Amino acid sequence: MKKCNLKNIKSHPSPSLxxxxxxxxxxxNFNQAEDALTIPTESRHDYKCDSTTQRGRSMIEMxxxxxxxxxxxxxxxxxxxxxxxxxxxxxxxxxxxxxxGNIRTFYSTQKTYAGLDSTTADGRKIIQKAKLIPDEMLEIxxxxxxxxxxxxxxxxxxxIANRFSDNDSRAFYMFFKKMPSEACIELGSHxxxxxxxxxxxxxxxxxxxxxxxxxxxxIGHYEGCSGMDGGSELAGCLNGSDIGIPLPLDKVTTxxxxxxxxxGGLLLIFR
Numbered sequence: 001m002k003k004c005n006l007k008n009i010k011s012h013p014s015p016s017l018x019x020x021x022x023x024x025x026x027x028x029n030f031n032q033a034e035d036a037l038t039i040p041t042e043s044r045h046d047y048k049c050d051s052t053t054q055r056g057r058s059m060i061e062m063x064x065x066x067x068x069x070x071x072x073x074x075x076x077x078x079x080x081x082x083x084x085x086x087x088x089x090x091x092x093x094x095x096x097x098x099x100x101g102n103i104r105t106f107y108s109t110q111k112t113y114a115g116l117d118s119t120t121a122d123g124r125k126i127i128q129k130a131k132l133i134p135d136e137m138l139e140i141x142x143x144x145x146x147x148x149x150x151x152x153x154x155x156x157x158x159x160i161a162n163r164f165s166d167n168d169s170r171a172f173y174m175f176f177k178k179m180p181s182e183a184c185i186e187l188g189s190h191x192x193x194x195x196x197x198x199x200x201x202x203x204x205x206x207x208x209x210x211x212x213x214x215x216x217x218x219i220g221h222y223e224g225c226s227g228m229d230g231g232s233e234l235a236g237c238l239n240g241s242d243i244g245i246p247l248p249l250d251k252v253t254t255x256x257x258x259x260x261x262x263x264g265g266l267l268l269i270f271r
Contacts, residue, residue, distance in 0.1 A: 088151045089186045102132045112169040118158040154178045161269045176266040184256035184264030191246040202267035204233035205259035232258035
């Protein structure tokens, strides 16, 4: 019988020993994974859910937040409205300055402003051909001007006025029949004389009837008139003995706020 060389026989662990080794190896791997995922002790408090600090908002707190948001919204809207009004007033001053300069330049070789009349088809043709008005202010129908509009959405009238005597046509006017009271006050008290050679200013809610702007040839109180204060109607004239220009702010305010519609008219007469 052949003898077995015990040195050549490989040692194999018993099943129970192999199971024990596998269990030990699994435990080591598990502990390593747990260590990798464990939050450091010094920062664990950041992740704790403390019932004394983690809670919802009460109804009173939410109502308080909504109230604050409401106040801020109202303030923002009011500020926006003021900014828009200021822009429109400044834009109107810019437009008036441009139009007055264009008219004086166009008629610079003439003795009168004959033919200047936005209320007639022939007058509007002259205005359009001479490009006296910015395009942004024009309403065009069938290729011709139908209306001249201000930035507040109301029609502007432009035509002949009188400077020294009846029907001399040596001045011209711009008439804004309706504009917000705030704009009426700002534009009515503006010092037009210093830059635009205005010889008369009128403001008020009944200005259309007083100045007779529907009758183009009859407009104007002549350079050097005394002025007029009727409460809801105010007129000042160049070197006026009673009311000059610029118009007094307090009187302009009264005239521009004397109706329930909160609008006022503005009349400017230029030499």
